[in-house]
Amino acid sequence: MKEIQLDSRKKIKNNAEPYIIAEIGANHNGDMELAKKMIISAKEAGADCVKFQSWTPKSLIAKEEYERNQVYNDSKKKHFGSLEEMVKKYALTNEQHKELKNFCDDNQITFASSPFSKAEARLLNDLDVPFFKIASMDINYLDFIQDVAAYQKPMIISTGMADLAEIQRAVDACLKVGNERIILLHCISIYPPKYEDIHLNNISMLQKAFGLPVGFSDHTIGVSIPLASVALGSCLIEKHFTIDKDLPGWDHEISADPLEMKTICSESKNIVNSLGSFERTVSEAELEKRKKFRRSLVVNGDLKKGHRLTEDDLTAKRPGTKIAPDEMKYVVGRTLNQDIEEDGLISWDMLN
Template sequence: MKKIQIDNRKLVHNYCEPYIIAEIGANHNGDMNLAKEMILSAKNAGADCVKFQSWTSKSLIAKEEYERNQVYNDSKKKHFGSLKEMVEKYALTDAQHKELRDFCENEEITFASSPFSEKEAKLLNDIDVPFFKIASMDINNLTFLREVASYQKPVIISTGMATLGEIETALNACYKEGNDKIMLLHCISIYPPLYEDIHLNNITTLQRTFDVPVGFSDHTIGTSIPLASAALGACIIEKHFTTDKDLPGWDHEISADPKELKVICEDSKNIVNALGSYKRIVSEAEESKKLRFRRSLVVNKDLNKGHVLTKDDLSAKRPGTHIPPDQVNFVVGRSLKVDVSNDDLIKWELLN
């Protein structure tokens, strides 16, 4: 089983306790105080990492797209103007990247970000992020993938919108740079997706096909689907995160709030621990419980010394401290050494 050191606190492999990434993305809305509040809230909920997005108005979107999308139709998304104005407002400066990295380091939670160009990848490498996260949109951006992989740090690639062939090509692009520390996230790039379009079993498909650690990047509302991914061995769970779903902005509505993130952090670990072994094991606690909860053979009537026992003379009742009912055939046909009363437990020493 392939294992990858994702930061100085976590070794990641399939079926490990999931590494939880709170995807703040652009939910900070360009407000550094809000960004720091979200970092602290994610840490308190139990997240291993907070992740942002690294782009500028020039590195993310072309002029034609800006001209076609002057405003969003959603009332929360068009809260202050055009698409370009929102991108400029939500973009983090170089100095803000460093400020947030330092804040996370001081608070002992991992800082990470998704770069959207070579320049931003270099910035993240310069401030020493422990890993890179590649968004689904860039899985076929092979020149960019090779550049990111060349830094020889772990790379997590989301697979939304991608075929198995495209995923294989992306992995090979990274491997050709001598970097084999690559992880995949099953992802559906719809916000939120229909349940029937999620296909969580693809986690198993990716594990078996590519023999790499596989996680889940979740865009559903609520906690049930990311928790289900843990039962399939997802070693990373990435979930959009906000302190308030009603804040204006792109992703708040489909993000987990602090209560939901805490459920994901705690219960995903419980699920992995509960999966346990494929080997059938009876625990010490269950062994001791057998004595109280299983049954022993009893007589169901008063019987005299010398009586030869038949099945009709016997019943099985708690506790399980004496002759178990699966040994009834070794009791039938034997005679009693003493008189017994209705409901008495049968003991081997009472039998001839």
């Protein structure tokens, strides 16, 4: 299975410590100070990367859609204005991109963003982002994927709303320009999804189907589902992030707060360390514990030297420091070479 250097600090692969992306997206609400607070908070929580979204009011949405004032989230939370007003406020300028990239560099956390047009991909490439993230909505925008992949940086592709054929075509678009550094993210593009619609086993399926590192782009509420993905070998977790779930905006409600992000970062490491291997082993600590918690053969009454032992003479009690109960058949029929009191443990040197 492939191992991919995703940034200067971390390589990723399946069934290893996952790379954690705190997806700020548009949760900065157009406020650079809020964006910087989120970056610092994500860093303190243990995230490897903060990711934004790079679009302009004209690069993503057509005039007709603005006129319909479409709502793009599944939340009932009210926002401050029309779709067009929000898109204009939440869009990052080129200078803001540079400012956030420099701020991340100064604070030693990786800056990344999802481009939604070729111009934005060029901007991010000029900023020397370590990888590109393709949003689920663009998995069938093959010309765009191919153009982004041509920069020869690792490609993270979310698979929400996509069938296997569409995922294969997106992978092929990268391979067509010689870019083999591809990471797929299992994703359900509902905010939040129903548990029965998540199908975490798709992580294992995608690993086998494509032979690529596979992670999980999470839109659930809480930490249990992304952590469960780690047990299935997820190489990367992308989780929306906010410092206040009550802020207005598209994704704050379904985002992880700082405590939840810290839990994801720390517990994912514990999960990986606990998975171990398929080989059955007994640790040194457990071997030592056998002495206290297992049983040894003891006698049921006072017995004299020369007595020939029967099953009725024997039972098993703690500690497990002498003859184990599953070795009773090698004891029955042997004679004692010394006296032994009731409830005394038998050792091999007592037997003829």
